[in-house]
Amino acid sequence: MSPHVPGQITYDLPECELMSSGHLACPGCGASLAMRIALKVFGPRTVLCIPACCWAVIDGPFPYSAAGVPVVHCAFETAAITATGVRHGLDVQGVQDVNVVAWAGDGGTMDIGFGALSAAAERNENILYVCYDNEAYMNTGVQRSSSTPIGAWTTTTPREHPKEEPKKNLVEILAAHRIPYAATATVAFPDDLRRKLEKAKATKGMRLIHIFSPCPPGHKSLESDSIKISRLAVETKVFPLYEVENGTRYTINHASKGVPVQEYVRLQGRFKHLKEQDLQLMQQRVDREWTFLMRKIELFS
Amino acid sequence: MQKVLTGNQAVAWGVMRARAQVVSAYPITPQTSIIEELADLVSEGKLDASFIKVESEHSALAGCIGASLTGARSFTATSAQGLALMHELIHWAAGARLPIVLADVNRAMAPGWTIWTDQNDTLSQRDTGWLQFYCESNQEVLDTALQAFKIAETIKLPVMLVLDAFYLSHTAEAIDIPEAPEVDAFLPPYRADIKVDVDNPRAFGGMTGVDVYMEFRYMQQEAMNDALRVSAEVDREFAQHFGRSYGLIEPYRCEDAEAVIVTSGTVTSTARDVIDEWRDRGEAVGLLKIRTFRPFPIALVRDALRGIPKVGVIDRNICPGFGGIFAQEIKASMYDMEERFRPAIYGFIAGLGGRDITPKTITEILEKTLHPEKTERHLNWIELKA
Ligand SMILES: Cc1ncc(C[n+]2csc(CCOP(=O)(O)OP(=O)(O)O)c2C)c(N)n1
Ligand SMILES: [Mg+2]
Numbered sequence: 001m002s003p004h005v006p007g008q009i010t011y012d013l014p015e016c017e018l019m020s021s022g023h024l025a026c027p028g029c030g031a032s033l034a035m036r037i038a039l040k041v042f043g044p045r046t047v048l049c050i051p052a053c054c055w056a057v058i059d060g061p062f063p064y065s066a067a068g069v070p071v072v073h074c075a076f077e078t079a080a081i082t083a084t085g086v087r088h089g090l091d092v093q094g095v096q097d098v099n100v101v102a103w104a105g106d107g108g109t110m111d112i113g114f115g116a117l118s119a120a121a122e123r124n125e126n127i128l129y130v131c132y133d134n135e136a137y138m139n140t141g142v143q144r145s146s147s148t149p150i151g152a153w154t155t156t157t158p159r160e161h162p163k164e165e166p167k168k169n170l171v172e173i174l175a176a177h178r179i180p181y182a183a184t185a186t187v188a189f190p191d192d193l194r195r196k197l198e199k200a201k202a203t204k205g206m207r208l209i210h211i212f213s214p215c216p217p218g219h220k221s222l223e224s225d226s227i228k229i230s231r232l233a234v235e236t237k238v239f240p241l242y243e244v245e246n247g248t249r250y251t252i253n254h255a256s257k258g259v260p261v262q263e264y265v266r267l268q269g270r271f272k273h274l275k276e277q278d279l280q281l282m283q284q285r286v287d288r289e290w291t292f293l294m295r296k297i298e299l300f301s
Numbered sequence: 302m303q304k305v306l307t308g309n310q311a312v313a314w315g316v317m318r319a320r321a322q323v324v325s326a327y328p329i330t331p332q333t334s335i336i337e338e339l340a341d342l343v344s345e346g347k348l349d350a351s352f353i354k355v356e357s358e359h360s361a362l363a364g365c366i367g368a369s370l371t372g373a374r375s376f377t378a379t380s381a382q383g384l385a386l387m388h389e390l391i392h393w394a395a396g397a398r399l400p401i402v403l404a405d406v407n408r409a410m411a412p413g414w415t416i417w418t419d420q421n422d423t424l425s426q427r428d429t430g431w432l433q434f435y436c437e438s439n440q441e442v443l444d445t446a447l448q449a450f451k452i453a454e455t456i457k458l459p460v461m462l463v464l465d466a467f468y469l470s471h472t473a474e475a476i477d478i479p480e481a482p483e484v485d486a487f488l489p490p491y492r493a494d495i496k497v498d499v500d501n502p503r504a505f506g507g508m509t510g511v512d513v514y515m516e517f518r519y520m521q522q523e524a525m526n527d528a529l530r531v532s533a534e535v536d537r538e539f540a541q542h543f544g545r546s547y548g549l550i551e552p553y554r555c556e557d558a559e560a561v562i563v564t565s566g567t568v569t570s571t572a573r574d575v576i577d578e579w580r581d582r583g584e585a586v587g588l589l590k591i592r593t594f595r596p597f598p599i600a601l602v603r604d605a606l607r608g609i610p611k612v613g614v615i616d617r618n619i620c621p622g623f624g625g626i627f628a629q630e631i632k633a634s635m636y637d638m639e640e641r642f643r644p645a646i647y648g649f650i651a652g653l654g655g656r657d658i659t660p661k662t663i664t665e666i667l668e669k670t671l672h673p674e675k676t677e678r679h680l681n682w683i684e685l686k687a
Contacts, residue, residue, distance in 0.1 A: 044499060044502075045499045046499065047497055047499065049367065056507070056508065057508060059504060059507060060504075060507065060508075061507060061508040061509065061510055062504070062507050062508060062509045062510070062513060063504075064504075064507075065502070065503070065504035065507065067502075067504070068502060069499065069502050070497045070498065070499060070502045070503060070504070070505075071502075071503075071504035071505065071507065072367065072370055072497060072505050072506070073504065073505060073506035073507050074363065074366070074367070074393075074506070075363065075389055075390060075393055077359065078359070078360065078363035078366075078390070081353075081355060081360040081363040081364050081367065082363050082364075082366065082367040083367065084353060084364055084367065085323065085325060085353065085363065085364035085365060085366060085367020085368040085369075085370075085371075085375075086367040086368065086370065086371055086497060087367075088323050088325075088351040088353055088364070088367075088368050088373070089322070089323055089367060089368035089369070089370065089371030089372065089373035089375070089497075090371050090373075090497075091351060092322040092323060092349075092350065092351050092368075092373050093322070093371065093372065093373060095371075098499055115356055115357060115360075116355075116356065116357070116359075116360045116363070118356070119355060119356035119357075119360065122356075123353075123354065
């Protein structure tokens with residue numbers, strides 16, 4: 001446990017450090033911090049399956065690798081099935097104490113790889129799927145994905161026509177597959193993230209962790225604001241921290257303070273064009289989704 | 302053990318005898334009965350494998366890639382649209398140097414929807430770095446399945462085992478199934494020297510710069526060159542174990558021939574009969590069967606056709622904008638041969654979309670090759686309706 005300094009978050013993470021410096025992430029990258037924490041929890045008996053996404057670059061070019069565990073780079077839409085193949089390959093050879101992890105971006109998860117993910121979930125494959133969500137295709141230079149929030153600028157949803165559709169709800173969709181474990185998390189809540197990674201690691205069958213990951217170049221935010229943005233995503237109820245067991249048991253993990261959405265939005269240039277009235281609509285939407293989630297928690301906790 | 306098996310069952314029994322460890326596959330006519338048979342063999346405990354019942358062919362091959370990277374012997378099967386859907390990963394499997402075996406039941410590509418045979422599905426995958434063997438009989442299918450794993454694992458390249466829809470896939474014949482211990486002696490368990498291993502972490506398939514990419518492709522091409530020698534050796538070794546061999550190509554009654562026709566797949570059997578008939582009548586005609594399409598056995602084909610005045614190539618496929626694909630390969634192989642030994646080569650397109658290639662079809666092709674006064678040199682459509 002690090003000593004408590006007022007204004008700083010405290011957290012308790014394993015000492016083990018598998019990820020090395022020299023990786024290629026941008027400063028302030030939420031996804032690289034997410035991986036660092038994840039590897040601390042997963043430990044060395046882990047295999048990562050990484051499709052095309054920023055992390056395919058971050059890990060480093062041949063012959064380098066920053067992860068410190070085996071990395072199977074795979075085609076964009078194949079994270080879930082590649083991990084499944086690795087799992088079956090190890091199983092038939094009697095290797096069972098290895099944690100097989102698919103580690104993919106939001107595009108690889110919710111768009112092009114969605115069929116393979118849904119199929120792996122339906123078959124309840126014994127894999128741990130992490131989606132680090134930076135809410136657009138960042139590797140290719142910030143194009144919209146189905147996980148881009150309503151109102152956001154991307155290079156394919158320009159300011160004059162920002163994204164008109166709300167973000168796809170990954171955890172709800174996976175919960176509807178009745179998989180053993182699905183949870184949201186983000187890097188500003190490392191204890192919560194650690195606990196969920198541990199729980200996922202200890203669970204058998206299909207597990208999914210959806211990690212909201214700030215991206216300074218893609219969100220047009222300050223590198224030094226990434227943690228703040230991650231925290232505000234939760235405190236504004238934009239990205240609630242919760243988990244669903246077996247698709248039916250809902251638990252909220254953090255009582256969001258209900259900070260106005262505007263506080264979250266104003267730190268990110270991708271929302272700069274939004275007018276007062278857009279923000280009001282956004283606030284209403286967030287409140288409605290929160291109420292909906294709270295009802296589920298009341299009914300199914 | 303003698304058993305009456307369809308071509309698809311022969312694939313499944315070959316995979317069982319090869320002790321594949323992971324099967325990852327998705328159904329499509331006419332491949333379906335391969336994976337149904339495998340599902341039975343796995344559930345009955347006759348094949349100790351993990352069968353991943355994926356949601357698409359794309360995932361079928363991706364599953365094999367993941368499994369193969371761990372060192373597990375991996376198999377998939379498909380046809381036509383399924384193979385086309387796999388295309389991205391067809392490149393991936395070869396580029397990653399994984400010894401996956403894939404059985405493709407040759408089916409013509411849509412549209413219009415069709416389930417009948419032709420070779421365009423597999424020939425469209427020509428430039429991906431897979432070996433391709435085209436089979437003539439169900440026995441050859443089973444035997445080639447066993448050879449395929451051995452070749453693939455020796456040279457670290459994936460192998461496509463190709464059989465004609467219905468003529469083989471759904472037609473039963475008596476075949477000899479080698480006993481398990483004999484197959485084990487021929488094909489020992491796969492031992493990957495580089496694989497996913499938490500005690501020796503490596504990254505597979507990461508970003509590759511301009512400084513090394515080309516060398517990886519060079520090594521792939523070297524392995525393909527090696528594949529010719531290895532495939533021939535494995536075929537010889539197979540003969541020692543089981544008394545059967547096929548060669549990379551098979552010249553049939555080509556001695557002093559005036560004309561030779563070139564075939565692949567089941568057309569070969571029909572052509573054999575026609576050639577026998579013509580030979581009995583005293584005509585100097587012969588047959589060349591191409592079993593190995595990739596790597597293309599250039600030197601063997603040159604030897605077999607050297608000095609033959611006229612060669613007719615039967616293509617059950619079409620490369621629109623060029624012509625028959627086997628004809629193209631054979632012409633390219635013969636181009637720099639001394640002129641006096643270089644045959645005149647005629648291309649014939651026949652049997653697309655499963656239209657029967659009968660003795661009559663082959664007779665017409667033979668006649669057009671032997672008496673080419675009215676034959677186009679490059680491209681002749683046979684039995685085309687007006
Ligand atoms: C089949 C295919 N289509 C497109 C691409 C190009 N591509 C590579 S990464 C990427 C976007 C990845 O977005 P996401 O999954 O959100 O990960 P991020 O880059 O944001 O980390 C795209 C479109 C590809 N590699 N493969
Ligand atoms: Mg993204």
